[in-house]
Amino acid sequence: MKFKFAALPLMLASAVVSAEQYNSFTDADYENRDYNGADVDTLSVQSQYYFGALETLGPRKEFNYILPVTNIYGGVSSIDAGPFEDEVVTFGGEYYTGQWKLFGEFNDIYSTNVYSAGAGFLFSPNLLAEVEAQKVEDEDTVLFVRGQYNHQLSGTDYIGFTAEIDDGFDYRSISSKYFTALSGGQYFTAELxxxxxxxxxxxWNGGVEFYFNENTSVGAAYDELVEDYEINATHFFNRNVAAKVAYGSNRDFDDLDMFRIGVTVQL
Structure with missing residues (x-):
């Protein structure tokens, strides 16, 4: 009995050590869409830095549903479709002070500027409410109200919900993500x-992902709006560097092939 009680702190310490912590995330991706010989190439780089460490839930790329940590982010995508070339630029940040959240974002989408800013309040670590004002260049400002709720299940398992509506009740959306740890160091996520x-x-849109272990996963996703579907895989070579690959097509255009490859660096 004494041995069992003495071993318990060591077991808890081992469980804590197994979780990784990261502050920054950088992705570089190349995507090619080929439809009957017409190519669209997209090269994108994006990065996000958190001013506090994020702890993994097991897999190196899975974290809590709500992340109340101050951060900044930015990215650029270059699109080459033969005679058409353009860029999409994004940068923004989120600032948390006590239970309050302030955030803002700027997007330059095909030479059209989109500005957004807002505030949020954490009623609890599992409940966040936000109000966001969005201004598209040469259009009226639209107000969005958003709520996020995380229902914690056993261990690290959770099911999270996000609901959003605009001020004219013209736009309504709800999404959910489920994360669970399986036996043998495997994990599963589902999103809708x-x-x-x-x-x-x-x-509707959704996806599932199965983790063989903390480093390797395979998944599938579908978006009904554009009728695109894909299968994908991710593998971490070590705690910092991962490779990603995906193949997809379109339900209406059998001749459309999409291929994407990328690298993720987490520090």
Whole structure:
């Protein structure tokens, strides 16, 4: 009995050590879409830095559903479609002080500027409410109200929900993510999103991912709005560097092939 009690702290310490901590995340991706010989190439780089360490839930790329940690981020995507070339630029940040959250973002999408800013309040570590104002160049400002709730299950397992609506009730969406640890050091996630917009069809998107261990996973995703589907895989060579690959197509365009390859660096 004494041995069992003495071993318990060592077991708890081992469980704590197994979780990795990261502050920064950088992704570089190349995507090619080929439709009947017409190519669209996209090269993108994006990075995000957190001013506090994020702790993994087991897999090196899985974290809590709500992350109340101050951060800054930015990215650029270059699109080459033959005669058409353009860039998409994004940068922004989130600042947390006590239970309050302030955030803002700027996007330059095909030479159209989009600005957004907002505030949020953490009623608890598992419940966040936000209000965001978004201004598209030459258009009226739109206000969005958003709520996030994390329902903690046993251990690190959770199911999270996000609901969003605009000030004119023209846009309504809800999404959810489920994460669970399986036996033998394996994990599983499932995501589902539903969107309803006035003047457009109701549509859904979703995906699943299975982790063989903390380093390697395979997944599949589908987006009904554009009718794209893909299968993908990720593998971490060590605690910092991962390779990603994906192949996809379109339900309506059998001749469309999408191939994506990328690298993730986590520090």
């Amino acid at each position: 999103g539903l969107t309803d917009t006035d003047g457009a069809d109701f549509y």
